[in-house]
Amino acid sequence: xxxxxxxxxxxxxxxxxxxxxxxxxxxxxxxxxxxxxxxxxxxxxxxxxxxxxxxxxxxxxxxxxxxxxxxxxxxxxxxxxxxxxxxxxxxxxxxxxxxxxxxxxxxxxxxxxxxxxxxxxxxxxxxxxxxxxxxxxxxxxxxxxxxxxxxxxxxxxxxxxxxxxxxxxxxxxxxxxxxxxxxxxxxxxxxxxxxxxxxxxxxxxxxxxxxxxxxxxxxxxxxxxxxxxxxxxxxxxxxxxxxxxxxxxxxxxxxxxxxxxxxxxxxxxxxxxxxxxxxxxxxxxxxxxxxxxxxxxxxxxxxxxxxxxxxxxxxxxxx
Amino acid sequence: xxxxxxxxxxxxxxxxxxxxxxxxxxxxxxxxxxxxxxxxxxxxxxxxxxxxxxxxxxxxxxxxxxxxxxxxxxxxxxxxxxxxxxxxxxxxxxxxxxxxxxxxxxxxxxxxxxxxxxxxxxxxxxxxxxxxxxxxxxxxxxxxxxxxxxxxxxxxxxxxxxxxxxxxxxxxxxxxxxxxxxxxxxxxxxxxxxxxxxxxxxxxxxxxxxxxxxxxxxxxxxxxxxxxxxxxxxxxxxxxxxxxxxxxxxxxxxxxxxxxxxxxxxxxxxxxxxxxxxxxxxxxxxxxxxxxxxxxxxxxxxxxxxxxxxxxxxxxxxx
DNA sequence: CGGTATCAAGATACCGATAACATTTCGTTT
DNA sequence: AAACGAAATGTTATCGGTATCTTGATACCG
Numbered sequence: 001x002x003x004x005x006x007x008x009x010x011x012x013x014x015x016x017x018x019x020x021x022x023x024x025x026x027x028x029x030x031x032x033x034x035x036x037x038x039x040x041x042x043x044x045x046x047x048x049x050x051x052x053x054x055x056x057x058x059x060x061x062x063x064x065x066x067x068x069x070x071x072x073x074x075x076x077x078x079x080x081x082x083x084x085x086x087x088x089x090x091x092x093x094x095x096x097x098x099x100x101x102x103x104x105x106x107x108x109x110x111x112x113x114x115x116x117x118x119x120x121x122x123x124x125x126x127x128x129x130x131x132x133x134x135x136x137x138x139x140x141x142x143x144x145x146x147x148x149x150x151x152x153x154x155x156x157x158x159x160x161x162x163x164x165x166x167x168x169x170x171x172x173x174x175x176x177x178x179x180x181x182x183x184x185x186x187x188x189x190x191x192x193x194x195x196x197x198x199x200x201x202x203x204x205x206x207x208x209x210x211x212x213x214x215x216x217x218x219x220x221x222x223x224x225x226x227x228x229x230x231x232x233x234x235x236x237x238x239x240x241x242x243x244x245x246x247x248x249x250x251x252x253x254x255x256x257x258x259x260x261x262x263x264x265x266x267x268x269x270x271x272x273x274x275x276x277x278x279x280x281x282x283x284x285x286x287x288x289x290x291x292x293x294x295x296x297x298x299x300x301x302x303x304x305x306x307x308x309x310x311x312x313x314x315x316x317x318x319x
Numbered sequence: 320x321x322x323x324x325x326x327x328x329x330x331x332x333x334x335x336x337x338x339x340x341x342x343x344x345x346x347x348x349x350x351x352x353x354x355x356x357x358x359x360x361x362x363x364x365x366x367x368x369x370x371x372x373x374x375x376x377x378x379x380x381x382x383x384x385x386x387x388x389x390x391x392x393x394x395x396x397x398x399x400x401x402x403x404x405x406x407x408x409x410x411x412x413x414x415x416x417x418x419x420x421x422x423x424x425x426x427x428x429x430x431x432x433x434x435x436x437x438x439x440x441x442x443x444x445x446x447x448x449x450x451x452x453x454x455x456x457x458x459x460x461x462x463x464x465x466x467x468x469x470x471x472x473x474x475x476x477x478x479x480x481x482x483x484x485x486x487x488x489x490x491x492x493x494x495x496x497x498x499x500x501x502x503x504x505x506x507x508x509x510x511x512x513x514x515x516x517x518x519x520x521x522x523x524x525x526x527x528x529x530x531x532x533x534x535x536x537x538x539x540x541x542x543x544x545x546x547x548x549x550x551x552x553x554x555x556x557x558x559x560x561x562x563x564x565x566x567x568x569x570x571x572x573x574x575x576x577x578x579x580x581x582x583x584x585x586x587x588x589x590x591x592x593x594x595x596x597x598x599x600x601x602x603x604x605x606x607x608x609x610x611x612x613x614x615x616x617x618x619x620x621x622x623x624x625x626x627x628x629x630x631x632x633x634x635x636x637x638x
Numbered sequence: 639c640g641g642t643a644t645c646a647a648g649a650t651a652c653c654g655a656t657a658a659c660a661t662t663t664c665g666t667t668t
Numbered sequence: 669a670a671a672c673g674a675a676a677t678g679t680t681a682t683c684g685g686t687a688t689c690t691t692g693a694t695a696c697c698g
Contacts, residue, residue: 001654011678016656026676046430047369048654051683056366058427061417079398082417090422098380098401098417103409108377111365132360214592240589247594270559270589273533275566320684330648335686345646367684370653 004042008033019044050111059089059296060097060112062104062130064119078118081140084289085116092297101126109133114296116140136299138292142184143307150299152292154283155309156185160192162314163235163263163281168200170261172233175204178220178245179237180212186237189265193235205229209241217244218251225252232260239264239271239280246278246319262319277317284310323361327352338363369430378408378615379416379431381423381449383438397437400459403608404435411616420445428452433615435459455618457611461503462626469618471611473602474628475504479511481633482554482582482600487519489580491552494523497539497564498556499531505556508584512554524548528560536563537570544571551579558583558590558599565597565638581638596636603629 005012010029017025018033025033036042050056061082086096097112101119109115114136117127127149130137138150167175175197181187190206197204207220217236221244224231234249236242242264249260256262256276264271264280271278288310298305324331329348336344337352344352355361369375380401405415416431420438428434433455436446446468449456457469486494494516500506509525516523526539536555540563543550553568555561561583568579575581575595583590583599590597607629617624 012654013656013679014677016654017677020656024676029676043429044426045370045654046426047366047373047375048683049656050366051364051370051685052654052656054366054683058416086417086419086422090419090425093425095422095425095427096417097377098405098415100405100409103405103414106409106412106414107363107365108414110362214589244592270533273563331684332649332686333647335684336647339686343646348646364684367653368686370655371684371686373653 001042001044004033004036004040007040008036055113056111057093058095058097058112059085059114059116059293059300060099060104060109061085061116061118062099062101062109062126064101078285080285081118081289081292084286084291085293086289087286088290088293089297092293094297104130110135114138114300116292116296136296138295138299138305140288140292142188143309144184147307150295150305151307152288152295153185153309154288154312156188156312157192157195158309159265159281159283159312160189160194160235161196162192162312164193164196166263166279166314166316167233167235167261168197168202170233172261173202174231175202175233175235176207176220176224176229176231177204177235177237178207178209178217178241180208180210181206189237204235205231212238212240214240214244214247217241217246218248219244221245221248221252234260234262236262237265239266239268239278242278242280242319243271243274246274246276257319263314267315272317276319279317279319280315281312282315283312320361320363323352323355323359326359327355374432375430376412377414377416377431378404378433378435378612378619379418379423379428380404380435380437381418381420381428381445383420397604399604400437400608400611403605403610404612405608406605407609407612408616411612413616423449429454433457433619435611435615455615457614457618457624459607459611461507462628463503466626469614469624470626471607471614472504472628473607473631475507475631476511476514477628478584478600478602478631479508479513479554480515481511481631483512483515485582485598485633485635486552486554486580487516487521489552491580492521493550494521494552494554495526495539495543495548495550496523496554496556497526497528497536497560499527499529500525508556523554524550531557531559533559533563533566536560536565537567538563540564540567540571553579553581555581556584558585558587558597561597561599561638562590562593565593565595576638582633586634591636595638598636598638599634600631601634602631 001012001015005015008015014025015033018030019037089096097108099109110133112135115130117139127139138152141151141153142156143151143153177190177193179186181190194204209216209220217240234245236245242262246256246262249256254260264278267280267282271280291308295305320331320334324334327334333344334352337349338356408415416427418428429452431454434449436458446458457471460470460472461475462470462472496509496512498505500509513523528535528539536559553564555564561581565575565581568575573579583597586599586601590599610627614624
């Protein structure tokens with residue numbers, strides 16, 4: 001920058017102002033300096049600026065990344081979140097620092113201006129750890145009612161309720177819920193489901209399954225059958241589980257949707273091509289990412305931000 | 320750090336050395352300072368260090384992120400790459416700066432110590448742009464033989480060849496390739512496929528399909544049928560296409576694998592649960608990510624690094 | 639016991655930007 | 669013509685670390 005200043009015959013600070021489009025410099029001077037900067041391919045030193053401004057214009061995104069058949073960052077959907085986040089932060093001139101929980105101890109994270117936490121397991125365990133960094137922080141997940149921090153998530157209670165109402169409208173009396181309610185988000189879905197069914201005096205059966213795979217869904221239905229439990233509706237908290245459940249149901253000689261109604265969750269593209277095309281609850285991940293980004297940015301600017309739920313919608317196809 | 324120095328009764332530089340575990344300080348002193356740092360929850364200022372050292376310990380990962388049914392960053396597999404990259408860089412004390420091509424003009428990227436480019440479209444178009452940053456750079460994708468930069472990718476030629484040999488071993492004579500060869504990676508698969516078949520004087524039919532969806536795969540087979548083209552083997556360059564092709568084949572009353580052999584690509588988990596269980600070519604994405612990371616790190620350290628292909632393996636199931 | 643090697647720690651300068659305060663320049667007012 | 673004020677630019681200090689060069693203290697040597 002000093003060199004540029006010499007070339008332009010002005011002082012460093014004038015160059016700094018010119019490049020920052022400050023109104024303090026003469027428009028002519030500014031143009032001249034801009035031209036010079038382009039010509040000499042001058043690049044601002046971000047580290048120096050960060051040091052001086054005490055801001056990094058960076059938001060750290062911390063994801064869960066354990067390798068398992070459980071839901072992980074490798075599901076495509078949480079990645080849509082990242083897409084939304086990235087889009088919004090980039091537009092605001094911020095960068096995304098991607099980290100795993102393990103890597104988050106790496107110094108760079110504390111240099112961030114804000115934090116976004118993704119991944120369901122995070123909630124109780126890790127949030128406190130990151131709380132100590134005293135950075136603006138936003139968490140993706142389920143609302144617990146009395147959150148100490150800003151939570152953005154899709155409205156899982158509503159998701160459960162919508163499916164319940166769908167079942168009620170179809171006159172179903174013996175619904176089953178398949179999934180792992182120890183995930184806070186899924187616990188909420190179950191709650192919404194149970195409460196909305198209770199209005200009609202219906203009590204669903206909970207089939208706990210920890211793996212979110214097609215095989216696990218098949219297994220759930222087979223074990224229902226083995227235990228001679230009757231059912232006429234299945235709410236699977238993931239599309240793969242739902243597809244497995246459907247396949248097993250068909251295997252058992254029962255019809256979908258005539259005998260059994262099945263609804264999945266996430267509305268993955270594949271579901272629409274499944275035979276029969278899968279009904280599912282859709283959440284708008286990308287919008288969620290955008291919202292997460294906006295909230296951190298607000299917090300960083302010192303503005304208030306509150307937790308928020310995103311609507312979900314039931315896509316009824318042929319199951 | 321000055322405060323810590325005062326507390327410890329030493330000078331700043333000694334604190335700096337102690338925290339950096341430099342052998343220049345007395346072990347006792349070092350311990351004392353470390354203890355003090357922990358006690359007061361002292362955090363090094365990364366920006367200051369970056370400025371002084373002229374390094375950011377950051378690698379920018381630039382991904383393709385256009386929303387389409389084409390292959391995008393939202394496929395789960397390219398994301399496994401990210402996982403591998405992140406794992407390896409974190410272990411080496413580096414951070415991952417995630418950017419889209421659009422956002423890559425954001426200043427932060429040029430502050431990175433190195434660059435990793437993901438996304439097939441990148442090749443010809445954007446590489447040059449990033450070349451100008453004069454940063455150590457590694458690209459994921461297909462090898463073109465005379466690459467100006469380091470390329471890591473799985474061995475797509477081999478992938479194609481392996482499938483071809485499989486078909487030959489089964490006595491297939493009229494194979495079809497489904498996919499979009501304008502992606503360099505897929506072009507290589509096609510090349511490997513064609514060349515290995517040519518050994519037996521077999522010429523495959525190319526069914527060009529731009530979308531990598533199940534419907535697109537069905538459509539491909541239906542249009543083969545409509546055009547009364549005979550075929551006894553299908554190599555789809557993606558598992559969704561393969562599943563669609565299988566479904567359409569079955570719809571047409573032909574048997575898989577008795578009448579038609581089908582092989583997909585990527586070996587997605589769902590494929591194993593498909594009916595019939597899908598045969599597919601598996602590439603080790605995570606390993607690829609690790610390799611990408613190692614190569615940039617090497618380049619950053621000033622060591623040489625060369626392009627490299629990762630092996631792939633054919634998983635034969637029931638198609 | 640003087641001279642040198644070794645270890646520990648300090649002094650100073652510097653990385654490259656920007657904020658705060660100071661100064662010059664010029665047009666305008668009275 | 670002196671005084672004033674706004675616009676444009678400059679001076680200085682500073683953000684928080686680390687490299688380099690020195691200095692001081694202790695140990696070891698013949």
